[in-house]
Amino acid sequence: MPLVSVLMSSYNHEAYLPIAIESVLNQTFKDFELIILDDASSDHSKEVIRYYSKRDPRIRAYFHKKNRGIARTMNDLLAKANGKYVATFASDDVWAKNKLEKQMAVLKENDNLVVWTEGEVIDKNGNPTGELFTHIHGAAKKKKKSGWILNELLEGNFICSQSVLVKRKNIVRIGYDERLKYVNDYKLMLDLAAKYEFYFIPEPLTQYRIHGRNTIISKRKELRREELIISQYVLEKYGKDMSPKTMSRVYFNMAHAYLTLGNRLESARFTLRGFLLDPISVASLKSIASCVLGERLSAALRSVYHKTKP
Structure with missing residues (x-):
């Protein structure tokens, strides 16, 4: 064997x-x-x-x-x-x-x-x-x-x-x-x-x-829907043991998924929940930018920033 x-x-x-x-x-x-x-x-x-x-x-x-x-x-x-x-x-x-x-x-x-x-x-x-x-x-x-x-x-x-x-x-x-x-x-x-x-x-x-x-x-939106399922699973099974920082990242992931699916209201809701848990992180700023500016414009600005960063 x-x-x-x-x-x-x-x-x-x-x-x-x-x-x-x-x-x-x-x-x-x-x-x-x-x-x-x-x-x-x-x-x-x-x-x-x-x-x-x-x-x-x-x-x-x-x-x-x-x-x-x-x-x-x-x-x-x-x-x-x-x-x-x-x-x-x-x-x-x-x-x-x-x-x-x-x-x-x-x-x-x-x-x-x-x-x-x-x-x-x-x-x-x-x-x-x-x-x-x-x-x-x-x-x-x-x-x-x-x-x-x-x-x-x-x-x-x-x-x-x-x-x-x-x-x-x-x-x-x-x-x-x-x-x-x-x-x-x-x-x-x-x-x-x-x-x-x-x-x-x-x-x-x-x-x-x-x-x-x-x-x-090749299946971006379908992927985002399943990411929401995973995020809910994570919160239900492991949420009680999460640090505020980790939970905020899960919320930001959900916000990003909802934004991709065109649901700005849910995206804003989970961005706010994540921000309240970890208000001074870079992840908070990125999620807020995506929610306000839209996913593509926010990603484009981040790309320009990283290219010009010394």
């Missing part, structure tokens, strides 16, 4: 599948199985997967007859995993050869850790954009990323979920929320962070691809 089960979800990524699959097969750590589940792709992804699965016995390939969505796909993958640990992986991303080796070295010391790595952002052609995953999440680069990090995550997700390696039984206990289409990985990270310590490897051992077919990028 393999020590690690690599779980790869696949949907309409025929152009990226070969390099994704090969980046797993070429790992310096060898004791793994690769389980690929295609979620009823309409391109030639199935043919690519079958090609590789016939040539490497470490690959087990499965195919949904109907599109079930990413959360259902990941839960089905978890049910098929045999390894003590599972690593989650998207079919358009890439791993460094020594990713699993470095993570397993950490887990040998404490097998209950959730081990994740920095991600290097690449474009559709595989070229690095010069950005790191944690840096594209604003203040996330300044946050604590190892240890008990629930409070940091409550303010917003900054975990590169495609980089995570975790004990299988720990993630199976929680699972993916199939009601959520776009932010189920964030909810999973929150619930893991409530139960287990995280360990961050700052080396970018995962390449995170941004392209026009990224589900989250």
Whole structure:
């Protein structure tokens, strides 16, 4: 039985599948199985997967007859995993050869850790954009990323979920929320962070691809609606333990989501609630600016400020 089960979800990524699959097969750590589940792709992804699965016995390939969505796909993958640990992986991303080796070295010391790595952002052609995953999440680069990090995550997700390696039984206990289409990985990270310590490897051992077919990028308003669901979940489940500063960030996130959805009244209401909890923060000023000026104008002014800042 393999020590690690690599779980790869696949949907309409025929152009990226070969390099994704090969980046797993070429790992310096060898004791793994690769389980690929295609979620009823309409391109030639199935043919690519079958090609590789016939040539490497470490690959087990499965195919949904109907599109079930990413959360259902990941839960089905978890049910098929045999390894003590599972690593989650998207079919358009890439791993460094020594990713699993470095993570397993950490887990040998404490097998209950959730081990994740920095991600290097690449474009559709595989070229690095010069950005790191944690840096594209604003203040996330300044946050604590190892240890008990629930409070940091409550303010917003900054975990590169495609980089995570975790004990299988720990993630199976929680699972993916199939009601959520776009932010189920964030909810999973929150619930893991409530139960287990995280360990961050700052080396970018995962390449995170941004392209026009990224589900989250192409569905902005739907994403904001689910962010509101997550924010309500956070307030209900973890609100009693939040600091005023953390709760204010949750309110500002909700204000931003409502503004994107065109509901200025609700945006103003949650901006005010956040401001009253943390009136002198930069986040308060940003949220007020967005509410008064509108999201696009506020973002444009912030961009000009950062470009002219010495």
